[in-house]
Amino acid sequence: MSGPGAPGSDPLSGRRRPVEPVPTDRDSYLRAWSALHGDYVVESSVLVRGWLGLTYRVARPLVRGRVTPGAVTTAGVLLALAALGVAALGGPWSAVFAAVLLILSALTDSLDGAVALLRGRSSALGYVADSVADRISDLAALGILLVLGGPVAAVLAVAALTLLHETLRARAVSAGMDDIGVVTVWERPSRIIAVTVTLIGCAFVGDTALFAAVGTAVSAALALIGFGQLVVTVRRRLRGHDAPRVGRTRA
Numbered sequence: 001m002s003g004p005g006a007p008g009s010d011p012l013s014g015r016r017r018p019v020e021p022v023p024t025d026r027d028s029y030l031r032a033w034s035a036l037h038g039d040y041v042v043e044s045s046v047l048v049r050g051w052l053g054l055t056y057r058v059a060r061p062l063v064r065g066r067v068t069p070g071a072v073t074t075a076g077v078l079l080a081l082a083a084l085g086v087a088a089l090g091g092p093w094s095a096v097f098a099a100v101l102l103i104l105s106a107l108t109d110s111l112d113g114a115v116a117l118l119r120g121r122s123s124a125l126g127y128v129a130d131s132v133a134d135r136i137s138d139l140a141a142l143g144i145l146l147v148l149g150g151p152v153a154a155v156l157a158v159a160a161l162t163l164l165h166e167t168l169r170a171r172a173v174s175a176g177m178d179d180i181g182v183v184t185v186w187e188r189p190s191r192i193i194a195v196t197v198t199l200i201g202c203a204f205v206g207d208t209a210l211f212a213a214v215g216t217a218v219s220a221a222l223a224l225i226g227f228g229q230l231v232v233t234v235r236r237r238l239r240g241h242d243a244p245r246v247g248r249t250r251a
Helices: 026-035 046-064 069-087 092-119 124-147 152-174 188-204 208-238
Strands: none
Touching: 026 046, 026 092, 046 092, 069 092, 069 124, 092 124, 092 188, 124 152, 124 188, 124 208, 152 208, 188 208
């Protein structure tokens, strides 16, 4: 949930330390989440605020049950991989079941951070592990488009744009951008929605490959637009900034 230098980790050792103050209700949780994400204004996006409110409600009983953030992260990756495997079986019921698994995987993506925040502890290692888990889940979700019959070249293009999107944001933050920059049309919720809609559509149409191609085309358009949004924002935000100091990031 937090990286080196952010609340919740020691910037020198990367060891866990308490997050202060520990959120006690939904509003304080949203404020704490915002502080850990460069003071992002949660109210600026109905989608973000609604999603965070949902994860807060689900995370509370997990915290009471002493479930760890790492366990939630692992469960999310396994659910995404399971969705890919089930979708590969073919058939309408497999598509519906895969959609359910994918939605559950998407929920865990925010849950691990929410659990860490509500437990009052976070770590740099957890932040890195969460990012790696997210990329594995992204690729598994996009792999579903492939097994449904989406064009290979187009699916690979969507995957490449998705990875570039996340790499650009990570490098921009490392270079001095003090928050996530912009919520684009191709954030993780949008990716899950695009693939889930494609799965559900394939469960009710005769030509699965055609519907998968349409879903892939829509995903490609959103990925391209989202990457463009981020490029424009990063260029504007980092214009005139000095290069990162030596040792802060790789050359």
